[in-house]
Amino acid sequence: MQNNRIERKFYxxxxxxxxxxxxxxxxGYPNPVDCEKIISAIVEGGADIIEIGIxxxxxxxxGPVIQEAAFxxxxxxxxxxxxxxxxxxxxxxxxxxxxxxxxxxxxxxxNGFKKFMQMAKDAGTDGFILPDMTIDESERYLEYxxxxxxASIFLVAPNTSNLRIKNTLAVSTGFVYVVSIYGTTGMRxxxxxxxxxxxxxxxxxxxxxxxxxxxxxxxxxxxxxxxNCGADAVIVGSAIVxxxxxxxxxxxxxxxxxxxxxxxxxxxxCTI
Amino acid sequence: MTKLREFxxxxxxxxxxxxxxxxxxxxxxxxxxxxxxKIKNDSExxxxxxxxxxxxxxxxxxxxxxxxxxxxxxGARIFLKREDLLHxxxxxxxxxxxxxxxxxxxxxxxxxxxxxxxxxxxxxxxxAAVLGLKAEIYMGSMDIERQKLNMFRMELLGAKVHxxxxxxxxxxxxxxEALRDWITNVKDTYYLIGSVVGPHPxxxxxxxxxxxxxxxxxYQLKEFTKRSPHALVCCVGGGSNAMGTxxxxxxxxxxxxxxxxxxxxxxxxxxxxxxxxxxxxxILHGMRTFLLQDEFGQITDTHSISAGLxxxxxxxxxxxxxxLERAxxxxxNDNEALDAFFKLSxxxxxxxxxxxxxxxxxxxxxxxxxxxxxxxxxxxxxxxxKDIDQVxxxxxxxxxx
Numbered sequence: 001m002q003n004n005r006i007e008r009k010f011y012x013x014x015x016x017x018x019x020x021x022x023x024x025x026x027x028g029y030p031n032p033v034d035c036e037k038i039i040s041a042i043v044e045g046g047a048d049i050i051e052i053g054i055x056x057x058x059x060x061x062x063g064p065v066i067q068e069a070a071f072x073x074x075x076x077x078x079x080x081x082x083x084x085x086x087x088x089x090x091x092x093x094x095x096x097x098x099x100x101x102x103x104x105x106x107x108x109x110x111n112g113f114k115k116f117m118q119m120a121k122d123a124g125t126d127g128f129i130l131p132d133m134t135i136d137e138s139e140r141y142l143e144y145x146x147x148x149x150x151a152s153i154f155l156v157a158p159n160t161s162n163l164r165i166k167n168t169l170a171v172s173t174g175f176v177y178v179v180s181i182y183g184t185t186g187m188r189x190x191x192x193x194x195x196x197x198x199x200x201x202x203x204x205x206x207x208x209x210x211x212x213x214x215x216x217x218x219x220x221x222x223x224x225x226x227x228n229c230g231a232d233a234v235i236v237g238s239a240i241v242x243x244x245x246x247x248x249x250x251x252x253x254x255x256x257x258x259x260x261x262x263x264x265x266x267x268x269x270c271t272i
Numbered sequence: 273m274t275k276l277r278e279f280x281x282x283x284x285x286x287x288x289x290x291x292x293x294x295x296x297x298x299x300x301x302x303x304x305x306x307x308x309x310k311i312k313n314d315s316e317x318x319x320x321x322x323x324x325x326x327x328x329x330x331x332x333x334x335x336x337x338x339x340x341x342x343x344x345x346x347g348a349r350i351f352l353k354r355e356d357l358l359h360x361x362x363x364x365x366x367x368x369x370x371x372x373x374x375x376x377x378x379x380x381x382x383x384x385x386x387x388x389x390x391x392x393x394x395x396x397x398x399x400a401a402v403l404g405l406k407a408e409i410y411m412g413s414m415d416i417e418r419q420k421l422n423m424f425r426m427e428l429l430g431a432k433v434h435x436x437x438x439x440x441x442x443x444x445x446x447x448x449e450a451l452r453d454w455i456t457n458v459k460d461t462y463y464l465i466g467s468v469v470g471p472h473p474x475x476x477x478x479x480x481x482x483x484x485x486x487x488x489x490x491y492q493l494k495e496f497t498k499r500s501p502h503a504l505v506c507c508v509g510g511g512s513n514a515m516g517t518x519x520x521x522x523x524x525x526x527x528x529x530x531x532x533x534x535x536x537x538x539x540x541x542x543x544x545x546x547x548x549x550x551x552x553x554x555i556l557h558g559m560r561t562f563l564l565q566d567e568f569g570q571i572t573d574t575h576s577i578s579a580g581l582x583x584x585x586x587x588x589x590x591x592x593x594x595x596l597e598r599a600x601x602x603x604x605n606d607n608e609a610l611d612a613f614f615k616l617s618x619x620x621x622x623x624x625x626x627x628x629x630x631x632x633x634x635x636x637x638x639x640x641x642x643x644x645x646x647x648x649x650x651x652x653x654x655x656x657x658k659d660i661d662q663v664x665x666x667x668x669x670x671x672x673x
Contacts, residue, residue, distance in 0.1 A: 109553065110552075110569030136291060157298070158296075159459075164298070182296060182457070
């Protein structure tokens with residue numbers, strides 16, 4: 001199964017005995033022009049998959065860092081269309097880069113799921129992550145995903161039952177997003193045993209699925225820890241958004257260098 | 273044909289409702305659903321709740337024939353369902369006691385809740401105090417600024433109040449923050465939602481605990497007349513007092529229903545909270561419902577003179593009732609609500625909450641068009657003591673002009 005960019009990427013990674021690095025950025029943040037440069041730096045640093053957040057006014061699964069970025073992006077007038085344009089431009093530059101959208105269901109609902117997903121597909125998107133979309137509510141979303149050949153990436157939490165994990169794995173395409181902790185997105189200093197147990201369990205239930213772990217991950221040590229438990233990829237979000245935030249001098253070249261270096265250090269930890 | 277009282281079916285009211293939640297909350301929501309199924313017809317639970325409703329909260333609340341107001345209007349007879357007399361000063365206590373007892377049954381010791389104006393926060397703090405639970409309340413920092421007294425009341429009652437500084441710093445952000453807390457502390461925490469909103473089963477649970485309002489109206493009106501009410505009128509923010517009033521009557525064809533939303537400065541100005549009237553379909557706070565949102569799906573700011581109606585969403589069952597034209601949803605502006613505030617205070621010696629004034633105002637309008645032998649029941653969802661400061665400011669401004 002290598003008929004889409006995400007699957008192809010994981011296939012290559014496995015052949016190279018590498019874990020995947022998925023990097024999140026907030027679409028249009030801190031502004032649309034710099035955002036494209038930020039993506040380039042992250043890709044040059046070694047990111048395997050890019051996750052682009054479309055800001056939503058009420059991001060309940062996000063911690064303070066991403067909430068704040070979404071709030072500021074919306075204040076500056078970032079729209080879903082601006083984010084799709086960003087994807088279009090990124091796609092031109094990187095024809096093989098897997099790009100997924102992370103946003104909330106209402107952004108799709110407003111246009112109609114079908115129409116918005118078509119627009120996203122046309123822009124070059126490979127799939128969707130919707131943290132407030134459960135498998136129980138996903139009948140039509142899954143139908144459109146299938147028709148448009150978009151990955152439907154569902155989340156699995158540490159407290160998800162085995163039966164539900166199996167059902168989720170059955171309808172997830174591209175990869176499965178394992179939420180590492182009880183909580184919202186954002187950096188954590190350490191992880192509890194339950195996180196590691198959950199990853200091992202999910203990998204056991206879906207040995208052929210691409211298991212990606214996110215929430216709280218920010219250091220090469222975290223990357224290794226998750227890899228050792230069987231994760232096929234890790235997702236880093238808030239740490240990157242925070243680096244973008246702290247670039248107060250608005251020196252984009254400096255920021256690009258910092259991000260490139262940071263992503264490189266994470267990717268170095270991805271080699272088995 | 274399916275009776276309206278049989279909804280939700282599989283967690284949905286027609287196409288509205290459902291469960292749009294982060295995966296971490298799924299086990300908690302399912303646990304709640306199972307626990308509620310168990311206690312729903314459990315006579316021991318019912319007796320315990322009835323005990324607290326009667327001896328602690330003061331149920332049943334009276335149904336009062338507002339003769340002076342009816343005479344003044346000169347139309348249908350207006351009855352007031354006096355939820356303002358309930359302990360805590362609003363209908364919120366019905367739901368808080370019900371859900372706190374449910375939480376206790378589930379072995380949860382920590383209660384979290386959101387609050388806008390503070391009424392649900394106060395209700396939660398009271399119920400938690402009397403039932404020996406720990407309560408933490410999320411409230412937008414902007415709302416705290418507007419309702420300092422209620423924050424102090426919650427603290428007096430032993431609750432911890434968290435000020436929410438994200439987003440618009442009002443009710444919807446308080447709900448977001450409570451949901452984030454729940455995601456983090458899902459194992460030992462019970463989230464006590466204050467209205468008929470949120471993921472299934474909350475709209476159903478809150479509706480059921482509030483239905484005591486409509487049930488009482490049913491038998492209380494019989495003391496005055498053999499006829500069932502011709503019309504029920506309630507204010508709608510999230511819509512819990514309205515759903516509690518409407519629900520027992522849903523399949524009674526002779527009773528028409530009116531939900532009154534906050535028209536704010538007028539729906540044309542864009543500064544209002546008239547979700548059913550002006551909103552569109554969307555997904556927020558775990559449910560598919562109607563929302564006030566912009567063309568991109570971002571939730572927009574709301575406005576109302578009454579903080580309790582200041583919510584950009586509405587209970588999913590109300591959207592179903594609107595679609596089926598079983599209930600009619602109308603608006604009442606800030607000025608009209610204020611006018612009702614003064615009228616009811618002077619004519620009946622009852623100072624109503626600004627939220628309830630929206631219902632009183634429309635009730636008067638409706639009564640004028642109806643016959644003298646017809647009956648309207650207006651649910652007076654809360655008392656107006658909390659609003660006196662604000663009304664005073666408005667009046668000074670008005671007289672100043």
